[in-house]
Amino acid sequence: MSHRTIKKPRLVIIGNGMAGARLIEDVLAANPYLFEIVVFGDEPYGNYNRILLSNVLNGSQDPKEIFLNPLAWYAENGVTLHAGKRISRIDREAKCVHSDDLTVSYDYLVIATGSKPFVPPIPGTSLDGVFVFRTLDDCQKIAEYASGCRSAVVIGGGLLGLEAAKGLMTHDVAVTVVEMAPWLMSVQLDEVGGRVLGDTIAQMGIAAKTGASTKEFIGDARVKGVRFADGSELSADMVVISAGIRPNIDLAKEAGITCERAIVVDDQLRTNDPAIFSVGECVQHRGMIYGLVAPLWEQTKTLASILTGKNPEAAYLGSKIATKLKVMGVELASMGRIADLRPTDEVVQFSEPSRNVYWKAIIRDSKINAACLLGDLTPADDLMRMFQSGAAAPERRMELFFGGRTDAKETSLADLPDCHQVCDCNGVTKGKIVEAINAGKCTVPGVGKATRAGTGCGSCKKMVKGLIEAVAGGVKADPSESWYVPAVPMDKVTLMAEVKRRKLKSVSAVLRELGTSVDEKSKNGLASLLKGTWGTEYIDERDARFINDRVHANIQNDGTFSVIPRMYGGVTTADDLIRIGEVAKKYEVRMVKVTGGQRIDLLGITKEDLPKVWADLGMPSGYAYTKALRTVKTCVGSEFCRYGTNDSTALGIALEKRYQGFEFPAKVKLGVSGCPRNCAESTVKDVGIVATEGGDWEISVGGAAGAHVRKSDVLCRVKTQAEAIQIIGRFLIYYRDNAKWLERTYDFVPRIGLEKLKEILVDDSLGLGVQLDAEVEKTAAAYVDPWLERHQPVYAGQFEPVRRIDLPVLS
Amino acid sequence: MSLTIERPTPYVPVCDLDALPVGLGRAFEIAGHEVAIFRNREGKVFASVNQCPHKQGPLADGMLAGDQIVCPFHAFRFHSDTGECDQQGVCEVEIFPVEIRGNQVRIALPVNP
Ligand code: SRM
Ligand SMILES: Cc1cc2nc3c(=O)[nH]c(=O)nc-3n(C[C@H](O)[C@H](O)[C@H](O)COP(=O)(O)OP(=O)(O)OC[C@H]3O[C@@H](n4cnc5c(N)ncnc54)[C@H](O)[C@@H]3O)c2cc1C
Ligand code: SF4
Numbered sequence A: 001m002s003h004r005t006i007k008k009p010r011l012v013i014i015g016n017g018m019a020g021a022r023l024i025e026d027v028l029a030a031n032p033y034l035f036e037i038v039v040f041g042d043e044p045y046g047n048y049n050r051i052l053l054s055n056v057l058n059g060s061q062d063p064k065e066i067f068l069n070p071l072a073w074y075a076e077n078g079v080t081l082h083a084g085k086r087i088s089r090i091d092r093e094a095k096c097v098h099s100d101d102l103t104v105s106y107d108y109l110v111i112a113t114g115s116k117p118f119v120p121p122i123p124g125t126s127l128d129g130v131f132v133f134r135t136l137d138d139c140q141k142i143a144e145y146a147s148g149c150r151s152a153v154v155i156g157g158g159l160l161g162l163e164a165a166k167g168l169m170t171h172d173v174a175v176t177v178v179e180m181a182p183w184l185m186s187v188q189l190d191e192v193g194g195r196v197l198g199d200t201i202a203q204m205g206i207a208a209k210t211g212a213s214t215k216e217f218i219g220d221a222r223v224k225g226v227r228f229a230d231g232s233e234l235s236a237d238m239v240v241i242s243a244g245i246r247p248n249i250d251l252a253k254e255a256g257i258t259c260e261r262a263i264v265v266d267d268q269l270r271t272n273d274p275a276i277f278s279v280g281e282c283v284q285h286r287g288m289i290y291g292l293v294a295p296l297w298e299q300t301k302t303l304a305s306i307l308t309g310k311n312p313e314a315a316y317l318g319s320k321i322a323t324k325l326k327v328m329g330v331e332l333a334s335m336g337r338i339a340d341l342r343p344t345d346e347v348v349q350f351s352e353p354s355r356n357v358y359w360k361a362i363i364r365d366s367k368i369n370a371a372c373l374l375g376d377l378t379p380a381d382d383l384m385r386m387f388q389s390g391a392a393a394p395e396r397r398m399e400l401f402f403g404g405r406t407d408a409k410e411t412s413l414a415d416l417p418d419c420h421q422v423c424d425c426n427g428v429t430k431g432k433i434v435e436a437i438n439a440g441k442c443t444v445p446g447v448g449k450a451t452r453a454g455t456g457c458g459s460c461k462k463m464v465k466g467l468i469e470a471v472a473g474g475v476k477a478d479p480s481e482s483w484y485v486p487a488v489p490m491d492k493v494t495l496m497a498e499v500k501r502r503k504l505k506s507v508s509a510v511l512r513e514l515g516t517s518v519d520e521k522s523k524n525g526l527a528s529l530l531k532g533t534w535g536t537e538y539i540d541e542r543d544a545r546f547i548n549d550r551v552h553a554n555i556q557n558d559g560t561f562s563v564i565p566r567m568y569g570g571v572t573t574a575d576d577l578i579r580i581g582e583v584a585k586k587y588e589v590r591m592v593k594v595t596g597g598q599r600i601d602l603l604g605i606t607k608e609d610l611p612k613v614w615a616d617l618g619m620p621s622g623y624a625y626t627k628a629l630r631t632v633k634t635c636v637g638s639e640f641c642r643y644g645t646n647d648s649t650a651l652g653i654a655l656e657k658r659y660q661g662f663e664f665p666a667k668v669k670l671g672v673s674g675c676p677r678n679c680a681e682s683t684v685k686d687v688g689i690v691a692t693e694g695g696d697w698e699i700s701v702g703g704a705a706g707a708h709v710r711k712s713d714v715l716c717r718v719k720t721q722a723e724a725i726q727i728i729g730r731f732l733i734y735y736r737d738n739a740k741w742l743e744r745t746y747d748f749v750p751r752i753g754l755e756k757l758k759e760i761l762v763d764d765s766l767g768l769g770v771q772l773d774a775e776v777e778k779t780a781a782a783y784v785d786p787w788l789e790r791h792q793p794v795y796a797g798q799f800e801p802v803r804r805i806d807l808p809v810l811s
Numbered sequence B: 001m002s003l004t005i006e007r008p009t010p011y012v013p014v015c016d017l018d019a020l021p022v023g024l025g026r027a028f029e030i031a032g033h034e035v036a037i038f039r040n041r042e043g044k045v046f047a048s049v050n051q052c053p054h055k056q057g058p059l060a061d062g063m064l065a066g067d068q069i070v071c072p073f074h075a076f077r078f079h080s081d082t083g084e085c086d087q088q089g090v091c092e093v094e095i096f097p098v099e100i101r102g103n104q105v106r107i108a109l110p111v112n113p
């Protein structure tokens, strides 16, 4: 068979926003091989979720997290993306588009240029500190400028204006929202609703000035305030204009494509030029321009069917606008146009002012024509379904809001057809979500990753959770949730068995034989596991370890390191203190600090000074930088304290000497207190030991008081120091060998269960005792103070400073 | 408006291959440029600027995930060929061409006119 290259027709898309990129996805889904696809985007990025910009502005999401199609996606799918290239002209005669330095011809052209913020033609809009809010760059500029500001005015009390206001508030700026209409969100809400919203945001500390027409922004270079038509003024360090949007149609207009308020398209999304189509916010279809994403998904889907020939008859007939939004944390559902009220319409209303709840529906010809719900969206799903399907409203109108059934919730979720759209922001149906759940995605973020549901405004997350609960009962959870590390698809027990069976003693060997991917977290986790498994036989590869574990010190925010020597049980001597002082002076240590772990930290040491500092100190490493035994805090105990019943310092020192250098899946901290007054805070330690009034040692495990606070659970009581050391050793090894990577004891103990731990460790029900004791012995024997590497670096440049190459010899 | 003059970028000898630890990076200052040079387990050698664009983490102290550079501070990842962050379009690092001649690691730095 001969092999010929057939030239594919080229599909060019102008605009790489929500609609443009979605169209590519839809086209690829219908037929991945049909077109050569070229897309131009004015913004220098892949495609991100514009809806989530509000989250970026208010700091709840990182810009990284909102990307839908990163650059790699385009490459993987054979799509040519010209990111950061603006199309300046369409040549319909020659069928090509021009940017500054590039001309590309097309067979089919799609214009998806979206819209731009409307900036009212008033003086002062070019002053420093006046912003619009549309792109990722806008977001970053606003956030940067806000850090130097105390007050801000947002022009426009619509959805975006309010989102901007909320974003600014999180930057500690006092915000006033200015709206020309007599109430906020006048498109979605009626007057009462607008007032309810006004009250709600006032409670959040945002002022609103409604019925105000802005005349001018005042200031010299920087904006200083806003002047209104009635002569009043409001001072402001910055202004965000959010006064509506205008479709980007200049390009189309100049090319002679028919435009009215936006680019006019027919039911096939075609312009007056048969080779040119248009989708998104720049489109006017049957007189309507849409400013929300849901209708765009319908448009791109229809257009993809037409372009790929999958369904040449497909038609877009317009969208019924029904959305759930979350504005500043206030739940809002809006369908149809609430302001469109005729004398013959019937209005059903409910309000509950104390909870800021307001519901209103307009019924025309026995059907819901429009509705808005604020503050509580319980009836929203049912109403939306009725609205979308055009079903008759219930005879008893109050059933619109309060349902006829008592168990409405449960039945409605299960009864939903698979094609019911759950996530409006991303157009995800119930069917798609159920599919993902059946594939093992049993968490809301898991479903989100697989389908995007819930990753837009987030208002459908409750529904997703409900579906998971309803569907996932008989579903097996995503197996990767039990893997020890992401790169090796095995739980810890299987992995350890396999490692032993195949005698895999280095991280690279494990990854080579058992790995399916590679990432730094997995390497760290495997290094820890292998060291625990093989002891002295472990083949230590430093590239499998984080910098702290390569140079045995904790990296600081300026690239220097901190040095914390051991101070067993928090007990030191005059000589040691003098030595620490001398070292601190000699190396001009920037800060000498008593830590929360009862020892001393020397902060700000350069990498090349580390070996010298360790040598001068002559003390072993305190392991403050790694997942290992950290400190054993003690109180003074019976040796000095008038209440002490047991010698807590002696036990603490003995424990720390015994278990120093033991590495674990997460850090481990111990505390020993000499009486129930518990001055060493033992009950919030991974292992806590408290002497009882009767002179026993009470041993408890699984405590912490860091990011998580948990009181430890009592494992047992013992009489002697030796017994305490033994049982603690058994616990530590059992934890080391059975915990997930990075799982601290405060999660491990409740996961395994205290009763089970008691049986295994105290009653020795599985007969593991001897084995665990032997493991302690082996691990203790393998301990070598890592700071001894000062004499002999283990890899090139381990402790060397930046190598300077001054005058390069050119060749 | 400024005019940039493109000049060929000569390769500068930096160090012997053995000076680069396997699977890790090392920091250099070469004619004023702060550079991190890495050598991964597969033997690929590559170089980037040594400062992470996020909060100036020292990339030479980072880890490698295959041929991606992982910053030691907050684990942003950068691809060794393009310098792109794994979350594209957010930030990127400059990558410098590297050449191995015999046992010698050589790097091409941008030349400022
Ligand atoms: C130095 C010290 C603060 C101080 O000046 O006192 C400290 C410093 C750090 N702690 Fe801590 N913690 C210090 C005592 C504590 C304590 C108190 C204690 O140990 O009694 C706690 C709460 C107890 C606990 O762990 O339950 C504590 C809970 C944390 C946590 C939260 C852990 C958790 O699972 O809840 C982290 C974050 C982590 O590990 O992921 C953390 C992480 C860190 C790191 C290592 C962050 C990092 O990776 O760079 C800090 C290093 C700072 C630096 O620049 O060197 N540090 N940290 C203390 C060292 C004690 C020591 O002598 O080794
Ligand atoms: C902060 C914010 C929050 C929002 N919240 C919601 C919400 O909760 N729910 C909802 O439904 N909708 C919301 N929206 C609206 C939604 O984002 C838009 O409806 C949607 O982005 C429109 O998609 P589009 O592709 O038509 O336009 P865009 O996403 O704007 O994409 C158009 C792209 O084309 C590019 N472009 C323009 N001209 C050219 C040219 N000549 N050459 C090359 N490229 C060009 C632009 O740079 C842009 O990247 C929100 C919008 C914003 C700004
Ligand atoms: S609490 Fe701990 S981790 Fe946080 S800044 Fe202080 S030392 Fe660093």
Ligand code: FES
Binding pocket: B052, B053, B054, B055, B056, B057, B071, B072, B073, B074, B075, B076
């Ligand atoms: S400084 Fe590099 S990830 Fe933060």
